[in-house]
Amino acid sequence: MQSGYFTMKPDKFIAIDFETANRNMGSACAIGIVVFQEGVLTYKESFLIRPHQSLYSFDPSFIDIHHIRPEDVVDQPEFDQLWPMIREIIKDGILVAHNASFDMTVLMSLITLYKLEYDHFSYFCSVKLSRSAFKFLPSHRLNVVAEHLGIHLDHHDAGSDAFACAQIVNQTMILTGIYHPWELCDALMVPIGSSWYL
Template structure:
């Protein structure tokens, strides 16, 4: 087995998790990035307001997503990119919350994903004052990057997992999680009450 996974990062228009406005995806094989993808997403009308705070963080405006695909229109591409990989995200509860909320809002099936949080991996790997993405990525040897750009954040997350696997001398993400005592979670559908 080898260190294969897909790193993912979302940016949102506001504080509602269904307001995804950008995604970055990085496919890793044998610990190295082999493919990248990113695109803008048009948030649902019900949660489509772009808050100035969010725009200041990621620089994405309503005008930039006006012609972007809505969640349901890009979901197949998102699922296909991840495939059977373990999805990895920095503060994965946020990114998996985006997937669940956006699917619920679009009345679309939630992808069956296994996922790992790189914040948890960072805490078990690096002795640093904070495990925020820029500091954890720096500890992994990943240089300066455009934080809050979805693709750049996914690449930084990928660097943390690949570096941690090397440091802990593990051959895949499942072995890494087991060795350092963190869980690989499963994204599950929330039953809808009718």
């Protein structure tokens, strides 16, 4: 249930990254959250998540990617327990993720699954940002862009992935001299998505 709006801080962006237990978008088992405001890192954290009982099935191929096992999350909070804190963090900034269509779909799947109240949000994709800013790269996968920019990455660790995503945005701001994410997206013709359409 969408409940309201907040005055956006134009210079604040929040990078998020989810890992899932299986192919179901609601099976989140980890989240990374990184906040930059006025070019300064103000928050960096990651959390393991116990998937909802109906989705508590770990695909071995997914474990091979993120190395999160059922026993790692059995005593961790479910997403609805983390949501009040996450909602407060993201309420007044624009979200960004590397391959945002995946992470935003996971977020909305969780909101729907738990019937959570949420506030309208906007987001953009750092893959699309990278394609515009670094056209010469052979690929715009997170590890490739991170390596090009000298960003340390422990790939498929939610906290590390979110931090790398945030650093890609921040370093693109420095390279272009455009420090507001909305203006950056406009200048590089990166579309801004909306929770209305997820």
